[in-house]
Amino acid sequence: MANDVQKHSEREEIPRELYPGLVRALMRRQAGLSLKVAAVFLAMLLLLPLVNYYLPQYANARLGGFTLSWLFLGVLFYPVTWVLSWYFIRASNRIEEECSDWRALTGGASRSASEEKEPVGSDVK
Amino acid sequence: MSDFLIQYTPLIFVILMVIATIGLGIWATRRAQTASDFFVASRSVGVGMNASAISGEYLSAASFMGVAGLVMKFGYDPLWYPACYAAGYLFLLLFIAGPLRRFGAYTIPDFAEGRFDSPAFRKIAVTFVLFIGFFYTMPQMKGAGITMSQIMGWEYWVGIVVVGAVITFNVALGGMKGITFVQAFQYWAKMFAISLPVFILMAVYGAYHNVLGALAENPAAVPEVSGEAVKLATNESWISPFGAFTSKYGYPLLYTYSLIVALVCGTAGLPHILVRFYTNPDGRAAKRTTLWVMILIGVFYMFTPVWGVLGRVGVPELYVSGKTDAVVIDLPKTLDNRLLGAVLSGITSAGAFAAFMSTFSGLLVSMSGALAHDVYGRILRPHSSPEERMVAFKIAAIVFGAISMYLGYVAESWDIAKMVGWAFAIGAASYFPLLLMGSWWRGLTKYGAGAGMLIGGLLSLSAIVGSMLIDKKILALPGFIAGKPELRGVILTLMDQPAIWGVPLSLVLMVVISKMTARDVPADVDVKMLRLHAPEEMGLSKNYIEH
Numbered sequence: 135m136a137n138d139v140q141k142h143s144e145r146e147e148i149p150r151e152l153y154p155g156l157v158r159a160l161m162r163r164q165a166g167l168s169l170k171v172a173a174v175f176l177a178m179l180l181l182l183p184l185v186n187y188y189l190p191q192y193a194n195a196r197l198g199g200f201t202l203s204w205l206f207l208g209v210l211f212y213p214v215t216w217v218l219s220w221y222f223i224r225a226s227n228r229i230e231e232e233c234s235d236w237r238a239l240t241g242g243a244s245r246s247a248s249e250e251k252e253p254v255g256s257d258v259k
Numbered sequence: 260m261s262d263f264l265i266q267y268t269p270l271i272f273v274i275l276m277v278i279a280t281i282g283l284g285i286w287a288t289r290r291a292q293t294a295s296d297f298f299v300a301s302r303s304v305g306v307g308m309n310a311s312a313i314s315g316e317y318l319s320a321a322s323f324m325g326v327a328g329l330v331m332k333f334g335y336d337p338l339w340y341p342a343c344y345a346a347g348y349l350f351l352l353l354f355i356a357g358p359l360r361r362f363g364a365y366t367i368p369d370f371a372e373g374r375f376d377s378p379a380f381r382k383i384a385v386t387f388v389l390f391i392g393f394f395y396t397m398p399q400m401k402g403a404g405i406t407m408s409q410i411m412g413w414e415y416w417v418g419i420v421v422v423g424a425v426i427t428f429n430v431a432l433g434g435m436k437g438i439t440f441v442q443a444f445q446y447w448a449k450m451f452a453i454s455l456p457v458f459i460l461m462a463v464y465g466a467y468h469n470v471l472g473a474l475a476e477n478p479a480a481v482p483e484v485s486g487e488a489v490k491l492a493t494n495e496s497w498i499s500p501f502g503a504f505t506s507k508y509g510y511p512l513l514y515t516y517s518l519i520v521a522l523v524c525g526t527a528g529l530p531h532i533l534v535r536f537y538t539n540p541d542g543r544a545a546k547r548t549t550l551w552v553m554i555l556i557g558v559f560y561m562f563t564p565v566w567g568v569l570g571r572v573g574v575p576e577l578y579v580s581g582k583t584d585a586v587v588i589d590l591p592k593t594l595d596n597r598l599l600g601a602v603l604s605g606i607t608s609a610g611a612f613a614a615f616m617s618t619f620s621g622l623l624v625s626m627s628g629a630l631a632h633d634v635y636g637r638i639l640r641p642h643s644s645p646e647e648r649m650v651a652f653k654i655a656a657i658v659f660g661a662i663s664m665y666l667g668y669v670a671e672s673w674d675i676a677k678m679v680g681w682a683f684a685i686g687a688a689s690y691f692p693l694l695l696m697g698s699w700w701r702g703l704t705k706y707g708a709g710a711g712m713l714i715g716g717l718l719s720l721s722a723i724v725g726s727m728l729i730d731k732k733i734l735a736l737p738g739f740i741a742g743k744p745e746l747r748g749v750i751l752t753l754m755d756q757p758a759i760w761g762v763p764l765s766l767v768l769m770v771v772i773s774k775m776t777a778r779d780v781p782a783d784v785d786v787k788m789l790r791l792h793a794p795e796e797m798g799l800s801k802n803y804i805e806h
Contacts, residue, residue: 199472212557
């Protein structure tokens with residue numbers, strides 16, 4: 135379905151007056167995803183010092199030689215960042231696929247108006 | 260014979276590493292023919308190769324030796340360094356990597372000019388490439404000098420000259436294409452060097468968790484060192500958060516948070532890392548590359564603290580000499596089989612060598628590229644041919660290489676961690692806000708962006724330099740602050756780790772001044788924002804570099 139969009143020579147120019155709406159729609163969707171992932175990550179990153187400070191009995195609890203805090207920051211932290219970025223990339227590529235047709239995004243004269251009618255960015259509050 | 264062999268084994272490994280580096284550089288030069296090959300490798304670099312090269316470039320002397328040394332010295336607190344180095348890439352991925360690649364500019368000055376249609380802004384942005392670059396090359400050069408003196412017994416300056424000359428000529432000959440191959444190779448060399456010896460050493464000293472567990476079993480014990488008495492942290496305070504490192508000024512929580520902000524935001528503001536994203540064929544590849552970088556450096560960083568933990572048990576004499584940075588080089592030498600120890604030490608020495616070489620060359624490429632492409636190609640001689648710019652690049656590389664060697668020589672008495680901290684703090688309070696706001700806020704004007712970048716970056720820099728001078732007793736805090744211990748602690752913490760106010764200050768300035776100069780929002784801002792955010796399939800991307 136995206137074949138006609140990808141071929142440069144055959145592509146139809148996007149009307150200039152649609153740019154602002156298109157930009158807002160695209161950015162809102164992408165920023166929504168980025169902020170969601172960043173919120174999870176920041177919660178993790180910024181809560182750890184608080185746990186270390188106010189709940190040392192948990193932070194210094196032992197698990198197989200490690201303290202919990204050491205195990206988390208020195209080992210488990212990295213796989214968590216991998217999972218978050220893997221999730222982000224998958225979701226972000228899906229957004230790009232959905233957005234590669236500008237007609238659908240701007241609600242203009244789209245051939246698939248019925249399925250794309252939902253206002254873009256409605257999942258972002 | 261055997262002693263001779265043991266003495267020179269590390270040298271042999273280092274020489275092999277240098278030969279491999281130069282050889283790969285020469286081989287790659289034959290393939291780098293055109294000017295655009297020279298600057299950004301025609302964006303033809305694959306994801307695996309590019310991720311290895313970015314990782315190879317990122318893992319500097321601070322990562323290879325510094326983190327292990329800091330963990331050995333301070334225990335838990337320095338674990339924030341590798342964790343946030345890696346975390347910075349997640350932020351880069353979430354907010355900056357995709358848009359920047361799509362925008363089609365290939366240096367930060369390109370972005371600055373393209374986003375705001377302001378050649379003047381380009382000049383400001385170029386100066387920061389050079390600022391950050393020199394602050395980052397200094398510690399690399401210092402690391403080179405120290406390592407060479409540690410393993411070879413050379414004078415400090417000899418190591419700097421040898422390492423500096425090798426890298427400078429490699430960059431001048433091969434340009435970035437050469438560097439891409441060489442740095443990908445160097446990542447794997449570093450990964451091998453940090454990991455393999457650890458397994459053999461753990462067979463002797465015990466597994467990571469067992470050694471940590473044994474330390475925790477004796478909370479009040481300190482490492483046994485001979486010779487003069489030095490005050491050492493007990494195992495308990497070493498293994499727990501908020502030890503001597505973050506509690507230096509009495510505000511460990513504040514210190515920790517500010518360190519986190521500096522490292523996470525600073526990663527995105529390093530010029531030699533960002534330029535790499537333009538060698539991805541498209542935004543999708545840029546994102547996949549970032550994920551692979553996070554995996555490659557994450558695995559690497561899982562190993563570095565192990566060295567610090569084993570070092571506390573194996574080479575406590577480094578606490579006395581103060582050279583905990585050398586733990587990765589000295590620990591293998593404690594093995595009973597001296598030849599095996601020498602071989603392993605040779606491997607880690609070669610890894611350390613790869614660390615200075617890769618980061619230094621990456622910085623040299625960024626700085627020379629900025630000069631050849633921006634200062635020479637756009638400001639001094641706008642009509643110069645690509646070949647002339649290539650000559651300018653080579654000359655710039657040699658000049659910057661020489662300046663860096665001199666700065667490294669002067670920097671002997673300064674802390675490596677402090678110098679790296681400068682670079683991160685300047686990047687976090689200057690480039691990071693520029694890239695973040697420039698990519699996501701249509702209301703940003705060149706005045707807002709410029710003021711935020713300049714004031715945030717320069718104030719952070721001044722704070723750090725000030726705290727160093729106070730530390731060395733060259734400068735003193737005003738009496739009314741020095742008289743109040745609590746206020747003094749807060750002020751010193753905020754000067755030593757300025758990111759917690761520097762980054763928000765820069766962001767706020769950008770918003771406020773942009774609002775005040777709202778008429779100067781570029782007229783075609785929607786076109787620019789589309790170029791930043793529209794998927795490549797829409798065909799709105801534009802390449803700023805001519806092929």
